[in-house]
Amino acid sequence: MNIHVQDAPQRALGFLITQASLIEPQVYATKYQDIQYPSLIPVDTSAPEWIQSVTYFSGDAVGAASWFSGKAQDVPNVELLREKFETTVSMAAIGYRYDLEELGKAMLLGMNLNADKANAARRVSEEFIEQVAFLGDTSKGLTGLVNNGSVTATAAPADGSGSATTFASKTPDQVLRDINGQLTGIFTGSLGAEMADTLLLPYSVLLDLSTRRIDATNQTTILEWVERNNIYTRTTGGRLDIRGIWGLDTAGSGGTKRMVAYRRDPSVVKMHIPMPFRFLPVWQVGPILFEVPGLFRLGGVDIRRPKSVRYLDGI
Known part of the structure; x- marks a missing residue:
């Protein structure tokens, strides 16, 4: 035994x-x-x-082409700004x-x-x-991804109901404007080289946009309207990927709700x-x-x- x-x-x-x-x-x-x-x-x-x-290395290119004479010697040059991480x-x-x-x-x-x-x-x-x-x-x-100190963070305009900044206090036009402002901000910041194709929202905001209709008589929700009329889709014909994730309800400045817009590509993130x-x-x-x-x-x-x-x- x-x-x-x-x-x-x-x-x-x-x-x-x-x-x-x-x-x-x-x-x-x-x-x-x-x-x-x-x-x-x-x-x-x-x-x-x-x-x-x-x-x-995180880098950026600076410089611009200009008109040039065949007899000139001052050829414009591009410079690379690179930082090691x-x-x-x-x-x-x-x-x-x-x-x-x-x-x-x-x-x-x-x-x-x-x-x-x-x-x-x-x-x-x-x-x-x-x-x-x-x-x-x-x-x-x-x-x-949602709290990197190198990323530009801006405050939403305070022109909602009662001078609030939240999407819940704003009209569909104002929500679309705020979203497009971030998408075009990336387009401008990259000198027209790229545009965000992904948008991350707090679940609470995504729920509000997906259930609130654009007006009392239209069955279209604000989310559906934004998906069709955002500047990325209008410019490229591609679908803007809008997702809800945890952690964004307090990720913003002062513990506020944050939206993240970015281009989902290995060269970016x-x-x-x-x-x-x-x-x-x-x-x-x-x-x-x-x-x-x-x-x-x-x-x-x-x-x-x-x-x-x-x-x-x-x-």
Whole structure:
């Protein structure tokens, strides 16, 4: 009987290793529909897994062409203004565990372990990355997409009802004007080179725009009207992607609601994840306790061309 008890942990470990090889492919294939960072921020996994930091340059070109005589010597030149930035890459972890009793029951009944614990660990890792992607992490000195200090932040005009700045206090025309002002601000700031194709709003503002009609007799909501009449769609024929995300209700100056307009392109914004989430081999961490660690390594969000991103506060 003593031999049987002593052998139990080794048999349980072997059983868990076999089960993990079945569970992990299922977990890696799972997509979480409400995790938005992969569809809103270009992700780069090309850097070496154990790299300590990623260096990038944020630049802008200055200069203009002008009329020129064939006998002249003062050819106008373009100059590149480049600033070096470095993003630290750090490691994070989340895993799951089983005790000998749980594994023993499964072995006795001939049952496979379900993927619930592994899925929960992977889900927690995605929520962590989502938080860093949008809001950054002060403990690591990281900012996110919605609170980068290099991005131009302007206050919404105070011409709503009662001189308020919020979209809820404004007419459909005023809301469209404020949104188009941010889109054209990027167009002007980049000297006509690009225009924002993505707009992020607090969920509360998105809900208001998606349920409030443009007038008492028209069934069209303000959101639908904005989607059709914004300057990006009118200029390019493309669809302006308008999304609601968490964290914008207090991201603006003075804790106000913030709108983010940007061009969703790796040359503008990028997040480095050199080591995507992975499970390590199962190991025994106690006399009757077994653990499957999960690791991932990531940096913050790099806004490489700040003029291609704009914030509007007080909406």
